[in-house]
Amino acid sequence: MVVRLNNAPAGTTTRLARHVGTKTGLAFLNSNVLSRCASRTGGGCQYCRAAYGDGVPILTYMCNAAHFVEHAACSSGSEDDAAPVMVTDPRLDALCARLVKFYSLRRFVRETGRPAAKWARRHEEGMFHYSSGMQxxxxxxxxCDRVSLFGFGKDPAARHHYHTLQRAELDLHDYEAEYDFYRDLQTRPEAVPFLRDSGFRLPPVVVYR
Known part of the structure; x- marks a missing residue:
């Protein structure tokens, strides 16, 4: 199954098409993207549906409580036979938040030599958040039985989002810490915190650059 993030293009001319093809099995959307979709139509989610078609389910995580309204609009405005618009489980959200903070704290201490208590000031703890890609x-x-990652590691010339002209990265994310997490998933999954003591076995993960 191919999962695409935030309406990433899926055409034959895209750079990664030769690796992952043009089909999409799941659209994973930040709720800000879902909100943009709903506001374009006045009911329903035809803009998001147009990216991959009515048959592709949408999974979104809510980064703003107000976006539940847009989720309701997308769900109620879709055709009866359209794939569902789903919301991530809060337990998944909490796990991602714990993981990214762990890796960010570790990176901060290693690189600066400063105590972990100083991390909050560097990263504005109240706004700090994992990225759509990480979740x-x-x-x-x-x-999944096996996970392959393509397109992670942003080209400096690329835009931050497919749907905006913004090029600068968001300060509320720590992408380098997330890359550390991906490397652990690939090379030493036993080191990933919060999972190693749960009995959950991670599948093989390969990051393609």
Missing amino acids: AVVAAAGV
Whole structure:
């Protein structure tokens, strides 16, 4: 199954098409993207559906409580035979938050030599958050027998989002810490915290650059 993030293009001319093909099995959306979709139509989610078609289910995580309204609009406005628009389980959200904070704290202490208590000031703890990509990876690791990551590691010339002209990365994410997490998933999954003592066995993960 191919999971695409935030309406990433899926055409034959895209750079990764030769690796993953053009089909999409699941659309993973930040709720900000879902909100943009709903606001374009005044009911329903035709803009998001147009990216991959009515038959592709949408999984979204809510980064703003107000976006539950857009989720309701997308769900109620879809055709009867359209694939569902689902919301991530809060337990998955909490796990992702714990993982990214662990890796960010560890990286901060290693690189700065400062105590972990100083991390909050560096990263504005109240706003700090995992990225859409990281949560999609964690979700995939929970349901797939094997996970392959393509397109992780942003080209400096690329836009931050497919749907905006923004090029700068968001300060509320720590992408380098997330890359550390992906490397652990690939090379030493036994070191991933919060999972190693649970008895859950991570599938093989390969990161393609």
